[in-house]
Amino acid sequence: MDRDGTLTEEVGYVNHPNRLRVLPQSAEAIRRLNAAGIAAVVVTNQAGIARGYFSGEVLAAVNAALVSQLKDGGAHLDGVYVCPHHPTEGEPPYRLVCDCRKPKPGLLLRAASELGLDLGRSTLVGDKASDLVAARAVGARSVLVLTGYGLGEWEYRRSTFPAPPDHVAEDLLGAVDWVIEGLRP
């Protein structure tokens, strides 16, 4: 799943752990994945690193706060994968035409390789068209959530989507329930 706008509130660049707001149903959503034996993995673009808005240490602290708040809610993340790059902003090494900034699929490929996931049986949940494209690129299904940018993306921009979602859900919990229902025989 995507982080900002999907798992957490879309608040712009999260340059301090105190700006992180886990969405109300997110811990329940991750708990349901945990209970179903489905890996719960975050894949997030954080170009604020390349742009110099915050450091790698701050990013690590923000993601640690995310893991900790979910843990307090009884929910476990199996992995957090970050693209810190931007193709044209900032300075090397983060100013880079990388293979991991969504819509490119590099984060998904890395997660699958390191965690032993079958992307053809995976679903990417996100709030932007770029999330859906990344899913399509690896043969995964996709769900657009209407949190974060999702409502505007769906209401005003869906005719421009290069890869339509397989499902649209109110939020991450709705997306997770759709995934789990799809597993029933």
Ligand SMILES: [Mg+2]
């Ligand atoms: Mg997002």
Ligand SMILES: [Zn+2]
């Ligand atoms: Zn990257």
